[in-house]
Amino acid sequence: MIKQEPSQTASAEKSMSKYLAPLVREIPPSGIRKFFDLVSGSKDIISLGVGEPDFSTPWHVREACVYSLERGNTKYTPNAGLLELREAIAEYLYESFQLLYEPTDEVIVTIGGSEAIDLALRALIVPGDEILIPEPCYVSYSPITSIGGGIPVGIETFAKDNFKLTAESLKAAITPRSKVLILCYPSNPTGGIMTYEDWLPIAKIVEENDLIVISDEIYAELTYDQKHVSFASIPGMRDRTILVSGFSKAFAMTGWRMGYACGHRDLISAMLKIHQYTVMCAPSMGQVAALEALKNGMEEKDRMVESYNQRRRLVVKGFREIGLSCHEPQGAFYAFPSIASTGMTSDEFAQRLLFEAKVAAVPGHVFGKGGEGFLRCSYAYSVSQLTEAIDRIGNFLAKL
Amino acid sequence: MDEFKAKIIDLLKEDARRTPALIATLLGESEAEVAKAIKELEDEHIIAKYATIVNWSKVDGEKVTALIEVQITPERGRGFDAIAERIYLYPEVKSVYLMSGAYDLLVEIEGKTLKEVASFVSNKLSPIDRVLSTKTHFILKKYKQDGVIFEDHQDDHRMLISP
Numbered sequence: 001m002i003k004q005e006p007s008q009t010a011s012a013e014k015s016m017s018k019y020l021a022p023l024v025r026e027i028p029p030s031g032i033r034k035f036f037d038l039v040s041g042s043k044d045i046i047s048l049g050v051g052e053p054d055f056s057t058p059w060h061v062r063e064a065c066v067y068s069l070e071r072g073n074t075k076y077t078p079n080a081g082l083l084e085l086r087e088a089i090a091e092y093l094y095e096s097f098q099l100l101y102e103p104t105d106e107v108i109v110t111i112g113g114s115e116a117i118d119l120a121l122r123a124l125i126v127p128g129d130e131i132l133i134p135e136p137c138y139v140s141y142s143p144i145t146s147i148g149g150g151i152p153v154g155i156e157t158f159a160k161d162n163f164k165l166t167a168e169s170l171k172a173a174i175t176p177r178s179k180v181l182i183l184c185y186p187s188n189p190t191g192g193i194m195t196y197e198d199w200l201p202i203a204k205i206v207e208e209n210d211l212i213v214i215s216d217e218i219y220a221e222l223t224y225d226q227k228h229v230s231f232a233s234i235p236g237m238r239d240r241t242i243l244v245s246g247f248s249k250a251f252a253m254t255g256w257r258m259g260y261a262c263g264h265r266d267l268i269s270a271m272l273k274i275h276q277y278t279v280m281c282a283p284s285m286g287q288v289a290a291l292e293a294l295k296n297g298m299e300e301k302d303r304m305v306e307s308y309n310q311r312r313r314l315v316v317k318g319f320r321e322i323g324l325s326c327h328e329p330q331g332a333f334y335a336f337p338s339i340a341s342t343g344m345t346s347d348e349f350a351q352r353l354l355f356e357a358k359v360a361a362v363p364g365h366v367f368g369k370g371g372e373g374f375l376r377c378s379y380a381y382s383v384s385q386l387t388e389a390i391d392r393i394g395n396f397l398a399k400l
Numbered sequence: 401m402d403e404f405k406a407k408i409i410d411l412l413k414e415d416a417r418r419t420p421a422l423i424a425t426l427l428g429e430s431e432a433e434v435a436k437a438i439k440e441l442e443d444e445h446i447i448a449k450y451a452t453i454v455n456w457s458k459v460d461g462e463k464v465t466a467l468i469e470v471q472i473t474p475e476r477g478r479g480f481d482a483i484a485e486r487i488y489l490y491p492e493v494k495s496v497y498l499m500s501g502a503y504d505l506l507v508e509i510e511g512k513t514l515k516e517v518a519s520f521v522s523n524k525l526s527p528i529d530r531v532l533s534t535k536t537h538f539i540l541k542k543y544k545q546d547g548v549i550f551e552d553h554q555d556d557h558r559m560l561i562s563p
Contacts, residue, residue, distance in 0.1 A: 036561040049561035139563050310426035317425050360560050383426070
């Protein structure tokens with residue numbers, strides 16, 4: 001191995017940044033990344049900070065992949081994904097959410113839901129377009145909008161509304177340059193959901209203003225007191241909506257990176273062009289696993305959802321008992337308690353909680369407008385870990 | 401059994417130390433309702449005992465477990481029950497199952513040494529009237545018992561923070 005002098009490396013790094021595209025250079029690093037670096041240096045941490053299930057991918061799903069590899073299925077698949085998988089996705093969406101998509105040209109299998117969102121934005125954005133994003137929301141929407149040349153426009157949602165998007169706030173954010181609305185319900189980080197009745201006035205505004213909707217429904221299977229309602233299932237919205245989802249959350253398959261997008265064939269066809277020139281196709285082994293999950297994984301999925309539901313009750317009750325107000329999350333696996341009563345910013349609270357109580361959680365401000373004053377706490381942890389974490393947070397609050 | 405009691409059993413099977421208060425929180429029910437249901441499950445002997453699963457391979461000192469296939473001649477009028485009772489009353493016997501297939505009873509024995517188990521089989525089990533034959537299998541290693549995987553510490557390999 002050839003060793004480089006540190007000074008050479010440093011100067012090389014410094015001089016290379018001028019070559020970066022300004023759009024990329026100007027994007028700030030993720031607030032989560034910064035917090036991750038802080039956590040990495042600490043010991044004996046109980047974390048409530050992850051956005052992924054604590055279950056392993058069900059064994060039958062892993063086994064299906066292993067057998068497939070043994071049979072030598074390691075080649076490219078069609079660009080849009082294995083037809084059998086696309087058919088299974090279409091069948092699942094019809095049975096679960098009464099959505100009708102043609103598997104041959106209205107479904108595309110992607111590398112996680114993230115690629116699907118990126119493809120959708122790249123297929124739609126003309127530089128200067130405004131992309132409407134209800135916040136607090138998943139951390140990537142705004143940066144990938146900017147990378148695509150769009151202008152992210154955050155729409156604040158509030159705890160008093162259970163973090164639902166309201167027609168009034170959507171309407172107020174629309175300008176002649178508004179083109180796309182990105183929805184994420186059930187929501188990361190708030191756990192908020194939208195009902196059929198909630199969607200109707202939103203759909204009306206979408207239609208009146210000729211918006212295209214990217215609906216990230218990755219947490220659709222993780223709802224508790226009521227079933228998920230897909231925005232695409234609202235009358236008139238199917239062809240205006242690119243539905244994005246995947247296997248990560250429902251089937252505990254985060255590392256497989258298996259997602260999909262469905263929508264009008266003109267939109268999917270444009271996304272497929274970008275997909276085929278960039279990644280060719282999603283990994284074949286992951287597609288085999290995803291197919292097995294859809295065909296035979298529902299029982300296991302139900303068992304995991306029941307377990308999340310139990311833990312949801314535990315953390316919400318726990319936070320309220322130690323004096324943090326916390327709205328009732330109806331989906332995903334996050335609680336979003338308010339720490340406003342402490343007078344600290346979410347960043348300050350999260351950092352002190354980490355160093356003084358050894359509990360890691362994500363400060364709400366990293367999720368955009370309306371996130372300040374809150375803390376994202378995942379409850380994808382064991383009952384004993386959650387109990388210990390809440391005890392520690394309670395003790396921390398008592399000492400303030 | 402109703403769904404509520406089935407959920408309580410699932411939660412206690414995961415961890416028998418869970419209190420009625422914790423179970424009530426997890427299920428969104430009142431503590432009194434949960435305590436009442438647990439009492440009923442105990443009274444009906446549906447919850448027969450709260451036990452501890454021990455990974456003996458991590459404990460100093462030898463402990464030997466054997467599974468013994470036993471062929472017997474059933475007794476007129478009482479079938480296999482009378483002999484099963486004679487066998488399960490020995491304190492060395494941890495479990496007894498009536499089986500279909502090549503033999504009749506599967507008997508689990510626990511002892512301190514191989515010799516102790518062998519002695520039980522030859523001096524106590526085999527001489528019982530109507531016991532035709534025994535076949536002893538010593539357990540060399542337990543990988544999983546009652547749903548617990550012994551070698552898997554189930555460490556959390558996730559990053560501490562992620563989107």
